[in-house]
Amino acid sequence: MSDAPLTLERSGKLLHLQFNRPASLNAIDSAMAEAFLGAVTEAVADDAIRVIILSGAGRSFMAGGDIAQFSRDPGSIPDSLIEPMNKAILLLSGSDKLVLGSVQGPVAGAGMSLALVCDLLIAADNTRFSFAYTALAASGDLGISWSLPRLLGLRNAMGVALLGDSIKADEAQRLGLVNRVVAAEQLAEQTLNLANQLAELPALASASIKRLMQAAVQQDLGSQLAAEKQAFSQCIEQPEFHTAVAGFLAKRK
Known part of the structure; x- marks a missing residue:
C-alpha cells in the first residue's frame, strides 16, 4: 500500500483521487494539501478526464485538519494548508469536469467543507457529518461558510455550525447535503457506477x-x-x- 498522502487512479474518463492517511482519519496536513493541489492542477488540464472522484482511505473520508500540525506549528496553517486547498477547490469549481465525492464514516471540519464543494455526493450509510470547527475555537475554512447557506438556507446553516450536532447520512440526504446513500459495503461499487454514468453524459x-x-x-x-x-x-x-x-x-x- 502506498504511503503517499494522496493516491491517484486513472481509468478511462475517470480520475480517482483518494486521501491516504487512514491512521489519522485522513486529516489534512500541508503535505496532503500540496499533493492535492498538484493532482487537481494536472487533472483540470487533461481534456480526457470527465469525472474526478474524491474519496478517503480507511474508515473515514476525512476528519478535518491535522491536529498535530495545529499544535506544532499553528502559524503555518493559513499559507501551507488552507491556501493550497483553496486553490484546488477553485480549480475544481471552475472546471468543466464533474466532481463526485464518495464519503464514509466521520466527515468533519475540513472534510465536511471539502465534501460539500463536490458537484455530487454519495455517502455510505455509516457517514456522520460534523461542522466541528467550533470545538477547536475556529470559524471554518475551505468554503463551508459558502456551501452550507446555499445548500441548507441561512437558518439551518447557522444551526449546523453553532449547535454542534452531527448529521447522519439519511438526515443529510433529507436536508440536501447528499445525493445518494448506500450500504457501506457497496460504496465503492456504487461510486464507480455513478461516476461512469456521469462520464457518459454529453x-x-x-x-x-x-x-x-x-x-x-x-x-x-x-x-x-x-x-x-x-x-x-x-x-x-x-x-x-x-x-x-x-x-x-x-x-x-
Whole structure:
C-alpha cells in the first residue's frame, strides 16, 4: 500500500483521487494539501478526464485538519494548508469536469467543507457529518461558510455550525447535503457506477449545467435566462444534440 498522502487512479474518463492517511482519519496536513493541489492542477488540464472522484482511505473520508500540525506549528496553517486547498477547490469549481465525492464514516471540519464543494455526493450509510470547527475555537475554512447557506438556507446553516450536532447520512440526504446513500459495503461499487454514468453524459451539456447551477444563486432571473439561452445555443451545435434528438424521434415511431 502506498504511503503517499494522496493516491491517484486513472481509468478511462475517470480520475480517482483518494486521501491516504487512514491512521489519522485522513486529516489534512500541508503535505496532503500540496499533493492535492498538484493532482487537481494536472487533472483540470487533461481534456480526457470527465469525472474526478474524491474519496478517503480507511474508515473515514476525512476528519478535518491535522491536529498535530495545529499544535506544532499553528502559524503555518493559513499559507501551507488552507491556501493550497483553496486553490484546488477553485480549480475544481471552475472546471468543466464533474466532481463526485464518495464519503464514509466521520466527515468533519475540513472534510465536511471539502465534501460539500463536490458537484455530487454519495455517502455510505455509516457517514456522520460534523461542522466541528467550533470545538477547536475556529470559524471554518475551505468554503463551508459558502456551501452550507446555499445548500441548507441561512437558518439551518447557522444551526449546523453553532449547535454542534452531527448529521447522519439519511438526515443529510433529507436536508440536501447528499445525493445518494448506500450500504457501506457497496460504496465503492456504487461510486464507480455513478461516476461512469456521469462520464457518459454529453460533455458540453453537463459542463453548461454545472456553470448555470453555480451562477443561479448569484444572478437575477433575467441574467440567468440569457445565460441559459446562450448555453442551449452552444449545445445545439454539438453532434451529441442531433444524435439524441434523432434517437428520441426513432423511439416514437
